[in-house]
Amino acid sequence: MSALQPPGLDARLLELGEELRAEGVKLGTAELLDACAALAEISWSERRAFHGALAATLAKSQEERRVFDAVFERFFFRAVEAAALREGVRERADGGWSERAGKAELDLDELRRQIAQALRDFDEARMRDLARLAIAAIGHRASAPTGVVGLDVQRIRRALDLRGETLLLGEGDADVTGLPRAALARFEALLRAELEREQIERTEALGPKRALSELDRALPSGPVADLAAVHRVVAQLRRRLATSGRELHGRRHQDHIDFRRTLRASLQTGGVPIVIKQRPQRPRRPELYVLCDVSTSVTSASVFFLSVLHALHDAFRRMRSFVFIERVSEVTDVFARERGFKEVSEAIAADAGVADVSGYTDYGRVWSEFRALVEDDLDPRSTVIVLGDARTNGRDPRADELAALAARAGRMLWLNPEPRLYWNYGDSVIAAYEPFCEVFECWTARQLEDFVKALTRPLVA
Amino acid sequence: MKALPESVEELADGLRGVGYLPGEEAALVAYLAVRLGKPVLVEGPAGVGKTELAKALASCLERALVRLQCYEGLDEAKALYEWNYRKQLLRIQAEAQGASWSEVQEDIFGAEFLLARPLLSAISASAPVVLLIDEIDKTDQEFEAMLLEVLSDFQITIPELGRISASSQPVVVLTSNNSRELTEALKRRCLYLWLDYPELEHELAIVRLHAPELGETVARKLVEIVGMVRELDLKKPPSIAESIDWARALLLLGASDIDADAFAQTMSVIVKHRTDLEIVAARVGLALSPSAP
Numbered sequence: 001m002s003a004l005q006p007p008g009l010d011a012r013l014l015e016l017g018e019e020l021r022a023e024g025v026k027l028g029t030a031e032l033l034d035a036c037a038a039l040a041e042i043s044w045s046e047r048r049a050f051h052g053a054l055a056a057t058l059a060k061s062q063e064e065r066r067v068f069d070a071v072f073e074r075f076f077f078r079a080v081e082a083a084a085l086r087e088g089v090r091e092r093a094d095g096g097w098s099e100r101a102g103k104a105e106l107d108l109d110e111l112r113r114q115i116a117q118a119l120r121d122f123d124e125a126r127m128r129d130l131a132r133l134a135i136a137a138i139g140h141r142a143s144a145p146t147g148v149v150g151l152d153v154q155r156i157r158r159a160l161d162l163r164g165e166t167l168l169l170g171e172g173d174a175d176v177t178g179l180p181r182a183a184l185a186r187f188e189a190l191l192r193a194e195l196e197r198e199q200i201e202r203t204e205a206l207g208p209k210r211a212l213s214e215l216d217r218a219l220p221s222g223p224v225a226d227l228a229a230v231h232r233v234v235a236q237l238r239r240r241l242a243t244s245g246r247e248l249h250g251r252r253h254q255d256h257i258d259f260r261r262t263l264r265a266s267l268q269t270g271g272v273p274i275v276i277k278q279r280p281q282r283p284r285r286p287e288l289y290v291l292c293d294v295s296t297s298v299t300s301a302s303v304f305f306l307s308v309l310h311a312l313h314d315a316f317r318r319m320r321s322f323v324f325i326e327r328v329s330e331v332t333d334v335f336a337r338e339r340g341f342k343e344v345s346e347a348i349a350a351d352a353g354v355a356d357v358s359g360y361t362d363y364g365r366v367w368s369e370f371r372a373l374v375e376d377d378l379d380p381r382s383t384v385i386v387l388g389d390a391r392t393n394g395r396d397p398r399a400d401e402l403a404a405l406a407a408r409a410g411r412m413l414w415l416n417p418e419p420r421l422y423w424n425y426g427d428s429v430i431a432a433y434e435p436f437c438e439v440f441e442c443w444t445a446r447q448l449e450d451f452v453k454a455l456t457r458p459l460v461a
Numbered sequence: 462m463k464a465l466p467e468s469v470e471e472l473a474d475g476l477r478g479v480g481y482l483p484g485e486e487a488a489l490v491a492y493l494a495v496r497l498g499k500p501v502l503v504e505g506p507a508g509v510g511k512t513e514l515a516k517a518l519a520s521c522l523e524r525a526l527v528r529l530q531c532y533e534g535l536d537e538a539k540a541l542y543e544w545n546y547r548k549q550l551l552r553i554q555a556e557a558q559g560a561s562w563s564e565v566q567e568d569i570f571g572a573e574f575l576l577a578r579p580l581l582s583a584i585s586a587s588a589p590v591v592l593l594i595d596e597i598d599k600t601d602q603e604f605e606a607m608l609l610e611v612l613s614d615f616q617i618t619i620p621e622l623g624r625i626s627a628s629s630q631p632v633v634v635l636t637s638n639n640s641r642e643l644t645e646a647l648k649r650r651c652l653y654l655w656l657d658y659p660e661l662e663h664e665l666a667i668v669r670l671h672a673p674e675l676g677e678t679v680a681r682k683l684v685e686i687v688g689m690v691r692e693l694d695l696k697k698p699p700s701i702a703e704s705i706d707w708a709r710a711l712l713l714l715g716a717s718d719i720d721a722d723a724f725a726q727t728m729s730v731i732v733k734h735r736t737d738l739e740i741v742a743a744r745v746g747l748a749l750s751p752s753a754p
Contacts, residue, residue: 030649034499038652041496042469042489049469052489060648062504062639062655182660269546 010036016075017058023071025064031057111137112160119162119183127183131190134160135198153191162187287381288319289374289409293388294348295325295361301417301443303345305387308448310335320374323348326362328369360393363429367401380410383455386437387415390423390430399432412437415451419443465495465522472521481510481517482667490654491518500612500633502597502648505656507638508700512595514656515634519591522632527586528593529579531600537607541617542581545574570621580611581625589629597647598637605647612650659701661688667701672708682719683708687731689745699731707731721749 017032034057042049051072059068111134118126134156162179261277269275290309292302306321320332334347378384384405390397406412414437416423416430423430430439440451466472472495473488483491491514494501503511519526529540537543549569556565577585583592597605611617615627635651637643659667665684669675675683684704691698699707707730716723725742732741 026645028649034497034652037497038493041493048485049489052486053493056486056490056493056652056654060502060645060651060653061642065653065655182662270550274546 009039013039016054016071019071019075020058020068023067025059025067025071027058031060108137108160112162115160115162115187116179119179119187122180122183122186124186127187128190128194131187131194135191135194152195153188156191157188287383289378289382289384290319290321291328291366291370291384291386291388292321292323293325293361294323297391298387298389298417299345302387303348305415305442305448306331306335307344308452322370322373324361324366324370326360326365328366328373330373360395361388361391362395363388363390363392364396364398364401367398367405371401371405375405375408378405378408382409383411383413384409385413385415385455387417387442389416389418389428390414390433391427392429394427397429397432399436402433403436406436413451413455414439415442416440417443466492468492475521476517479517479520480670481513481521482663482670483514483517484656484659484663487514487654487656490652494634494652495522495632497652498630498632500635500651501654502635502637502643502651503654503656504637504639506658506698506700508702509656509658510701511636511656512593515591515593515595515636518632518634519593522591524632525586525588525590526593527579527583527590527631528595531594531596531598531604533599533601535600535604538578540578540580540604541607542578542619543576544570545576549574572622575619575622580608581617583631584611584615584617584627585625586631587628590631592631592633594633594635596638597635598640598643602644605644609646609650612647658691658698661685664688664701664704668704668708671705672712674712675708676717679711679716679718680708683711686719686724686745686749690731690741693740693744695732695737695740696734697732697737703731719749724749 013032013035017027021027035054038053038057039050042053054072055065055068059065111130115127115130115134118130135152162184256279258277258279262273262275265275265277266273288309290306292306294302302323306323309319309321320330321335322328322330331348334344337347402412414430414433416439418428418441420441422428433439440447440454442448442451466475469489469492472492473483476483476488476491490501493499495518503514505511515528516526518524552569552574553565556568575581579592583590594608597608612633615630616624618624658664661684664687665681668680668684669677672680687699687704687707707727710727710730711719711723714723714727716727724745728738728741732738
């Protein structure tokens with residue numbers, strides 16, 4: 001380590017490493033050593049170089065980079081606030097600019113004009129000041145801050161009527177009402193930072209540490225699931241599955257010798273078979289019948305699960321999807337038509353026509369209808385997957401119907417989006433179905449991944 | 462062969478000098494890679510200049526570029542080295558009479574019968590080189606494992622000959638299109654750089670560099686449109702290479718402005734899927750002003 005570094009930085013780096021590990025970033029000693037070596041090469045009085053060097057050595061994928069950025073911010077820049085909290089130092093509530101803003105009943109138009117000016121000049125320091133001013137002026141005007149930072153940012157933005165420039169519409173650059181997009185994004189980031197700071201001051205505690213890795217969070221359960229998060233999880237799953245495919249691929253190489261190709265190759269070496277050629281093996285591509293409960297308790301999980309399977313459709317030979325509440329309805333072509341998660345949810349809600357009278361799941365009826373639909377197509381190569389919480393609302397589970405289905409299909413799998421703890425409590429009758437199918441617990445993305453892996457794994461390992 | 466750069470700015474200037482405009486992060490990581498002698502793993506969507514970065518590094522450091530293009534089924538024989546069987550057989554046949562086995566054996570496993578493939582030639586080159594391992598995600602995991610020895614110690618073990626260590630330390634750039642997760646072991650040995658689509662101003666500079674004849678306002682409009690197209694949910698968003706192609710196409714057609722007509726005609730340069738074409742035509746094409754009568 002060079003003598004230039006202040007005492008304690010290495011220790012801080014180790015602490016940062018600990019914190020990253022706690023967030024699920026795989027970090028070895030080698031990476032931390034690299035980080036130290038990298039810091040010796042750059043002038044780390046500059047924040048971006050410091051951040052970039054640490055990121056290049058510590059975060060080894062885009063996902064890890066996202067986590068790293070959040071932790072880095074929290075670790076180095078929330079540290080100041082944490083120290084201030086410990087010391088009991090805080091800005092006087094009635095001092096400084098906020099008082100000024102309150103008394104003068106700051107003119108919104110004037111504020112808007114100033115912000116627009118600062119954004120056009122891309123004057124960072126001024127933007128930061130104005131962000132605080134805007135929070136003071138608007139944040140406490142109409143209603144109390146919601147406490148959700150993202151919502152507050154949008155509220156302030158709307159109140160100030162800040163719109164991004166509309167590209168291309170006018171002839172030339174004559175569009176004066178819009179603001180430069182890059183500057184606007186920066187301003188929003190500043191607003192966000194200030195709001196977070198204010199929140200810390202108000203509650204006198206640092207924001208709770210959330211699990212930052214998508215894979216460890218629970219699957220979307222509410223109807224307002226974060227779409228971006230869903231997309232990220234699907235993309236990640238896809239990449240991981242692609243990898244696991246290769247793993248199998250590598251192992252199965254050794255299976256069968258392709259005699260003809262080996263002989264052909266041996267011509268090169270005078271008839272001596274030096275290079276052995278193996279027969280390529282096809283990965284197992286199951287034929288899937290997916291049956292998903294879309295009653296309110298599990299809608300999001302179902303649609304999410306179906307989206308994942310359809311995003312991975314090339315791993316399967318054929319796939320048909322059905323949704324059910326009281327009745328069964330096929331939705332395969334909805335997924336063929338629509339791309340977005342949201343569109344799919346809407347399409348299913350609009351025209352699947354699965355709720356009949358009560359809107360409560362009726363498993364008995366669903367089994368018999370499903371049998372009538374697909375019984376002739378089922379064969380030992382097909383796999384039936386049911387996703388549901390097995391809550392019958394007191395109706396007869398009709399496990400015998402399910403047994404008949406299981407007998408015809410090659411494999412029968414059940415995914416339960418509830419934690420195992422809740423199974424068989426209340427009206428959950430999963431135990432009645434368990435003898436006829438493999439039951440999986442599936443309420444985090446990681447469990448879902450394990451399941452999809454199990455699905456594509458060859459029968460004979 | 463030039464001396465190693467002394468600062469990030471120096472390397473960034475060098476890269477700019479050979480026609481590559483690096484982002485801040487790219488310059489920093491490239492600098493660290495050169496200084497620390499560690500391989501860089503560059504990931505990002507297709508066509509953001511991952512391969513170009515390696516080429517630019519090579520020409521700016523004035524080193525030879527050794528390129529290993531990866532594909533499924535790539536093995537040691539094609540990446541590291543191979544014994545020249547035919548020559549060995551000829552040798553055996555020529556000397557079969559009278560020579561004892563041990564003599565022949567010593568003979569045929571010499572450097573004379575070794576065919577150097579990219580990795581071996583990068584390691585054994587007398588002057589340091591830039592080694593580009595392109596699209597590493599296309600290979601199998603076994604191949605990755607084999608790379609580990611090369612990447613961490615810059616040496617290759619050939620059972621019959623022993624260990625060959627690098628006489629000069631190469632700068633190694635690995636690129637990946639992110640189609641699968643690479644092994645932890647490989648990642649641990651590399652610095653990581655995520656190259657994304659550049660910011661508007663940055664891309665504008667790139668387009669202007671490669672198509673200088675295009676007017677400033679048209680170029681800006683072009684980059685803005687490409688940015689809008691990227692925000693749509695497309696199968697294949699347009700890359701930087703495609704923006705440049707588009708700029709050149711507009712030049713060829715002599716278009717002085719991008720209006721709805723010109724866009725409809727040349728849209729296929731940046732959008733390559735039929736379904737994508739429909740989406741783009743509906744969302745972006747309509748927003749453009751109709752062509753002047």
